[in-house]
Amino acid sequence: MKNIDCVVIPLKWVWKRYEPICRLSIYWLFIILIPGVSCNSSRNTFIDQEVFIPVKANSLYLRLAGNKNGPIVLLLHGGPGGCSGFDRYFYKDVLEEDYLLGYLDQRGCGKSPRESADSLITMEQFVADLDAVVDTLKQRFANRPIHLLGGSWGGTLGFLYLLDHQQKIQSFVSVSGKISGPYQNKVLLDHEKALANSELNVLGGHESARSDSLHYVLREINRIEKGNFNQFFEDMELIKFTFPEILGFDPYWCDTAAHNRIMKLGKDSVFYQLAHYDLESYDSVAEKGAYVNKIFRNTPAYNHLELNNLLASIHIPVAVIGGAEDYAVGPGQAKLIYDCLSGVPNDKKQLHVLPGAAHNVNVEVPELYYPIVQKFLDKHD
Numbered sequence: 403m404k405n406i407d408c409v410v411i412p413l414k415w416v417w418k419r420y421e422p423i424c425r426l427s428i429y430w431l432f433i434i435l436i437p438g439v440s441c442n443s444s445r446n447t448f449i450d451q452e453v454f455i456p457v458k459a460n461s462l463y464l465r466l467a468g469n470k471n472g473p474i475v476l477l478l479h480g481g482p483g484g485c486s487g488f489d490r491y492f493y494k495d496v497l498e499e500d501y502l503l504g505y506l507d508q509r510g511c512g513k514s515p516r517e518s519a520d521s522l523i524t525m526e527q528f529v530a531d532l533d534a535v536v537d538t539l540k541q542r543f544a545n546r547p548i549h550l551l552g553g554s555w556g557g558t559l560g561f562l563y564l565l566d567h568q569q570k571i572q573s574f575v576s577v578s579g580k581i582s583g584p585y586q587n588k589v590l591l592d593h594e595k596a597l598a599n600s601e602l603n604v605l606g607g608h609e610s611a612r613s614d615s616l617h618y619v620l621r622e623i624n625r626i627e628k629g630n631f632n633q634f635f636e637d638m639e640l641i642k643f644t645f646p647e648i649l650g651f652d653p654y655w656c657d658t659a660a661h662n663r664i665m666k667l668g669k670d671s672v673f674y675q676l677a678h679y680d681l682e683s684y685d686s687v688a689e690k691g692a693y694v695n696k697i698f699r700n701t702p703a704y705n706h707l708e709l710n711n712l713l714a715s716i717h718i719p720v721a722v723i724g725g726a727e728d729y730a731v732g733p734g735q736a737k738l739i740y741d742c743l744s745g746v747p748n749d750k751k752q753l754h755v756l757p758g759a760a761h762n763v764n765v766e767v768p769e770l771y772y773p774i775v776q777k778f779l780d781k782h783d
Contacts, residue, residue, distance in 0.1 A: 447470055448467075448470070448498075449466060449467065449470040449502070450465070450467045451465070452464070452466075452513075452678070453465075455534060455535050455538050456534070457509065457530070457531045457535075458522065458531070459522060460509060460514070460515055460522070461514065461515060462507060462531060463506070463507040463513035463514045464505065464506050465486070465505040467494070467498055467503055467505065468497065468499070468500075468501050468502045469498065471502075472500050472501040473501055473546060473547045473548070473783050474501070474502050474503075474546055474547065474548045474549065475501045475504065475549045475550075475551055476506060476539070476548055476549070476550055477504060477506060477552070477553075477556070478532070478555075478556030478559050479507070479511070479555075480553050480557075480578075481511065481554070481556075481695055481698075482511075482528075482555045483510075483690075483693070483694035484508075484555070485512030485687055485691060486505035487678065487687075489553075490505055490676060490677060491673060491677070492764055496775075496776065497776070501779065504539065506535060508528060508531065508559075508694075509523065509528060509531050509694075510523060510690055510693070510694045511687075511691055512687055512691075513687070516690055517694070523698065525559075525703065525704060525707075528562075529567075532559065532563050533566075536548060536570050537570075540570065547783065549779055549782075550563070550575070551574075551575045551775070552575070552576055552577065552579060553577040553579070554579065554731070557576035557579015558576075558579045558581065558709075560574050562709070565709070565712055565715065565716070568717070571718060572719075572783070573718060573721070573779065573782040574719070574721070575720075575723065575775055576721070576722050576723065577723045577724075577763060577771075578724055578725065578728055578736075578761050578762075578763060579722075579724075580739075581707070581735070581738065582709070582735070583705050583706055583708070584631075585738065586730075586731050587641070589729065589732035590641055590642075590653060590729050590730075591623050591626065593729055594619060594645050594646070595623055597649045597650075598619045601616055618648075619645050619648055623645070630702075631706065632702040632705065633700045634700065634705045635696045635700050651729070652760070653728070653730040653761065654730050654760055654762060655762060656726075656727040656758060656759055656766055657758065657760075657765075657766040660762070660765050664765055709742070710738070710742050711742075713742040714742065714744045716743060716745055716746060717745045719746065719750040719778075719782040721752040721774065721775070721778040722736050722739045722740045722753050722754070723756065724754070725759035725760045725763045725767075726755050726756060726757045727758075727759065728759070728760045729760065729761075730761040731761065737753065737755065750782070752778060754770075
């Protein structure tokens, strides 16, 4: 059995006791980290620590796990409103031997405290929060290289961060991210219209409950397209979930078997234990995340996001990974991102559009995905 160098402090106790102090001083944060405390031999390179990092009017949960001497890979979860806890199930055996992974819960998400101020649930604040985390890690680990790995919304947040702070980051892996909200919406709506019209043509004008459902989809799409996409949470629920269910496809999944495996995993208590959750406590996490997501989806700046003309200012190494069947952000979104990275030298940027995958590429084609990530990080370490 491996010796494990770690800090054993109950999270609830830490937060209750240190919340006022953490808000005042980063110094006290590192009192919680106490590098000298270990379960076994300090010669072992593995650590697993859970901390809270102070940010504006709140704090963020961060789990540091992996090689304590390795470069840092900071994971940015999706959503907005997701959480980092379950990422460790997928990345632990792949990256933690060589890298120190930071599993971050963004503002109001996961194990981070609830955010009650809607005015702080913005893209600008999330960038500022991420900068506080990066600065804290650089102070704690003596300016060790930090890589960002962002999935879905995390793939977008990473680019937003690089536009202001790329000098602090070694490289970035954007997985199923987006830089254009209008492109994302248009591609999905066009796909749904095509599916509905194609099936109506097969039905040949015969009225039925099925044709009524298809006409309903087309009427609602017409209404949505005529709108301004400013207050978009309810309509996004329609186009991402309701319409696909009617039309028989899933924007997020291409491989049904892979989807079923994840659904089964989501009922496994061991899966939750690895993330330091239990089934009951996760209900509150899901509720918090839905609230954050609703705030973002009803924010015009998020819905109309266009970074296309801004990415040329980025010059650090970037890998762009997407699924060939990803209708959650659009199958062409990865290529769009790559083409906009004109400031990154060709030998420092990569594009990987993975066949047989939609939005969840790490689950649907792990044999393709993980080697790409490993080789890219190793190359730009």
